[in-house]
Structures are given as C-alpha cells and as structure tokens.
Amino acid sequence: MKKAPILWLNVAVFSITFAIAAIGVPWYGLTVGLSAGLWWAALGLFCYAGLSITAGYHRLWSHRTYDAHWSVRLLFALGGALALQNSALHWSSDHREHHKHVDHDDNDPYSASRGFWYSHIGWMLREHQEDSYNDYANVKDLQRDPIVMWQHKHYLALTLGMNFGVPLLIGLLMGNVIGALLLCGFLRLVIGHHTTFFINSLAHIWGTRPYTERNSARDNGVLAFVTFGEGYHNFHHIFSGDYRNGIRWYQFDPTKWLIRGMSYVGLASKLKRASEYQIEKARLDMMWRRLQEHRETSAERLQHEYEDLLKQAKAYYQSKKALLDARTQVFKDQVEHSSLAARYRELKTEFRQERRRWRRMVRAAL
Template sequence: MSAEELTPATEFTESGGGARPRRKVLSSPYLHRLQRRHFLLFDILPIVGTAGAIAFLAVHAIRLSDLILLFVFWLLTGLAITVGYHRLFTHRTFKATRSVTVVLAVLGSMAGQGSVISWVALHRRHHECSDREGDPHSPNLSGSGFAGRLKGLAHSHFLWMRRHEYPNIVHYAPDLLKNQPLVRVARLYYYWVVLGLLLPGIIGGLVTMSWTGAVSGLLWGGLVRIFLLEHIVWAINSFLHMFGTRPYDSRENSRNGAVFALITLGEAWHNNHHAFPDSPSFGLEWYRLDPGFWLIRLLAAGGLASEVDVPSSERRAAKRLPATTATTATRA
C-alpha cells in the first residue's frame, strides 16, 4: 500500500508479519456502481411510484384497504428499522431471541434502506465520526451561511447515497458477520424488498378481487410506504443534526424533535440517543413517546427480549446541559 493510501481512514492490526493496515472504508468503481443502482432502485423509484399512485387515483379511487396496507406495512418495516436495525443490531441495546432477530432483519430489509450488515456498518461509522470528517451524512460539513446549510441538508437527507465511501464491514460489523442467520438474511436482501412490494399487492388484489386493487395495493403499501419511511428516517440524519433541542451533552450536533416522536417511532429523540447510544429507550422518560421502546418492552414481557436496561437518573443528570443550552433551536 502506498503512502498516499494511508489516510486517517486506516487502522493498523497486528499479524504474524508485523503491523499491517486494515482500511476502515472502501472505495472502488464496482462499489460505486452498486451504490448508484441501489440509489435508483430504492431511492428514486419510490418517488416515481408515489407520483404513479397519485396518478392512478384517476383509475382506482383510494380505498380504506389501501390506507390500511400503507399504515400496516409502514409500521412493521419502520419498527423493524428502529428496533432491529438500529437499537438491536447496531447498538446492541438489548438481547432478543433468534426468531425475533430474524423477523426484525427480514422486515427491516423490506424497507429498502440497505441490507442489515451494510446498514449497521454505515451507522456505526456515523457514530464514530458524527458531524466530523468521515461522517457519511452530516449536514454540518458543507460550509456556513444559508447556502452552506442548504447544501448540507440536501447532502445529508438524500444526495449522499449516490456515491460514498463504503464502511468496511469486517471492521464495523464483525459481530454480525459471525451471526449466520443474519448473514443469510443479508444475502437475500433484494428478494426481501421485492417480497415487501408483492405482499401488499397480493393482499390488495384479494381484498378487491381486481387487478386495479392489486396495483393500488402495490403502489400504496409498497412504493409509497417506502417513500414515506425513507424520508422520515433521512430527516433524522439531516434536520435533527441542525434543528431542535439539545438537553444532553454529546460530541456532535444531534437534536431532539419531540413533535416528530410518534411518526419517527421514537427516533426523533436523537440527542438523547447520541448521548446514550447504549440505551434501548430513546425517550428515556416514560412520558416521552417512543413506540420503538414500547415494542421492546412488549417483547421483554413475552420473554422474547432481555437485558433491557435504561441509563440511571444519575447518569442522565451528569450529562444534562443547562436549560438555556438545551432549548436552543439553532446550530451549536
């Protein structure tokens, strides 16, 4: 490896022949082609599908069944992202049975946001470099002023996925690579996404006994659902690293957005999460709406989850910022 390649994104490991570098991130034309393909299929296509769903209303008026399919598949895949991909697989904030692990991985894959191992590696990289050089989707690295902030928001919300350095899964997700059920789910990622599109279409067709019902089910329960969930999740990366309240001290610019707590299934308590990434509860207090944590508590009550430990009040108090700092809604 040449001296030019020994960037800060490289760490050294010991081997029989002495110290040798292991890259934290990978970049190649092949990986960038895969990223462009994924961007077109699962980021651009849902936008086209949402426009198609609106146009299809001229042929098939939206029915209650379409709205139910949209809500149910949004809820299932959204909970799988926050509870499975994020709290369980990335941060290991609790333990779950093998069956729950596999179900969460499959449903999370249906969200079209990447295979479970890649998603985890990217998010662990984000926490390691959050709002600093190396963060794949920070809104705060594009300069100051209105133009810089607007460029940062566009990058962090959407554009970064077209082409970016790929976190080395051997470095960032070695625990998941040892989990054979998760590896098998990850290898079938594209099939799970297709299944997540076909299921609402099949159900819609059976409910209405018509091809228009099947198409409408696929559009609303499939593509529109992916579109809505994606932008909800991306808004956490973009807007909540720039706007909102900041009750706890953390090394990056994460913010809470309480008004979005329900629609984000608890993810909007983003500063809480960055301050205590090992907590299965993002709300931290019982009165803060956190549907993701409600599901974890339900799984624990049924014996399907364990080690559900929330940071103590003393630990939270030690990181709490003064009220004047906590309530600011502008970038630090």
C-alpha cells in the same frame, strides 16, 4: 477535488419510487379509487418496516441495547428488507461509523456538517465510502448472527419478495393489485425512506440539545412522532447504549414500548439503560454551561449599559454645574437661565430613571 462516482442504481431507485408515489398514486386514486382497506394495509406495512429499522437495525443490531429471540430477529430481518435500507449488516456498519465520527466530514458516512441534502439522501447517491465494506470490521459481532448473515446474503431476493410479493398478495386478497402496488408498495416505501432519513438530516439541525452540545444531534418530539421514537436524538447520541430514546413517560417512543413489551413475554432480554445519575448529570452540566454563557452575555450587556449610565451622569452633572454657574451671574440673560433650568430638570429625570433601571438589571444578574 474529483467527485465520487454516481451510484446510478440508487439514483434510479429513489427517483422512480418518488415519481410513482408523487404522481402515480394521486392519479390512480382520483381516476380509479383506493379503498380504506388498502390504506390500512399500507399503514400496517409502514409500521412494520419502520419498527424493524428502529427496534431491529438500530437498537438491537447497531447498538446491542438488548437481546432478542430468534423469531423476533427473523421478523426484523424481513421487515428491514421491506424498508429497503440495505442489509442489517451494512446499515449497522454505517451507523456505528456515524456514532464514532459524528459530524466529521471525512469519516461520518452521513455527516450533518455537509448540509441537509447530503445527510438526508446525497450520501447514498455517490460512492463516498468505496473501500468501507471490504470486511465489515466494525460489525464482527453481527457476523456471528446467522439471521443477520442470511439476510445479508439473500438481501436482493428478500427485498424483491417483500416489496413486490407482499403488496401483490394484498392486492389479490382485496381485488386491486395495481392499487396495492402503488399504495402498499411505492407510497409506503417513499414515506418510510424519508421519515427515516430525517433522523440523519433534520434531527441534526432542528430541536433542542438538553444533554450535550459536543455534536449536532437534537431532541425533537415532532420527528419522534413520525419515526417511532427516534427523534430524541440528542439523548441517543450521548447514551446510545440505552434501549430507550424517549426516557420520560410522556415522550412518544413506541420502539421503547415494543422492546419492553417483548421483554414481558420472553422475546427480549438484557435491556440496557443508562445510569440515571449520568443522565441527570448531563442535563445539569448543560444547564450550568448555559447559565455561564448567560452570565457572560449579561455581563457584557451590563458593561454597555454601565457606560451609557456614566455618559448620562456626566451630562447631568455638567448641566447642574452650568445652572449653578448661571445663577451666580447676576446680569445673565433671564431667558438663557430658564433654558438651562429646563435642560437640567430633563437630564435629572433621565439620569434617575436610567440609574433605577441599571440597579434592577444588576440585581437580576446576580
């Protein structure tokens, strides 16, 4: 098959930003130095951009799990431009296709079944879906949001302003423009990119599946920690209409906490939650399915053990018969009789041990 054409702009952006973050930042830090204030500013921008993707692009616009005040939507639109992951309209269109066709190579934009590299970043380096964005038919609802369409129309200008203008301003305020561009611009951007990309790649190959095995999505607390709660991906793929990803109080999901906090002050409303019964039913169904699989595996293992036990029994009773036959032969050599007796006692012990082990296994399996 002919390969899709390379998107040279994307290749250049990912390559150049990564090279500067991996080489330029350490070099500058060692030779000139980077202040603690710049590190805190970079962390703040990382959190702002990340939450704009998770609470804005993902849970607000892609899945419509809640409604947000126009001021919140504006902040998320600007933060999404800072994250440099395309416009909210484009991002949501991709993501809805992903949920609709998850793991199907021909339709899922970043199908995990094509491998880690493809789902992580490879799908953005070639024009795999060249005809997918003619009219954005799957995000007609978002086209009625003036803030979404404003960001989409002016995305390039907003991206340049947020990724160069904001770090430049921080650098002027802190007296280190180059350090701010390196740390708050390039390093923050690269880390933000790849932590988000991990949800498309690692979250489909590393973790547990407590709610469904109909797709490759996994729950992973480690990924949740670096992606503002998005790591509970198995839950999300079966209950995508829930504003939460981590539903337990102890699960790290700052995006959920942000949305709930905004609802307390009137900035978010109509928070959607999946039915508790449906959530519990999904968990119990998975437990039952795994129990059945375990029982099938146990039954197969018990069958093998049973066949081995029959072999032991056959050898034992043959030995016992041979010993009895030998005893009836008065003129049989005494040495041969002693050897048969020793073999008989050995097989008797082994057989009884194997029979006890078999009985324990059967009781455990029932």
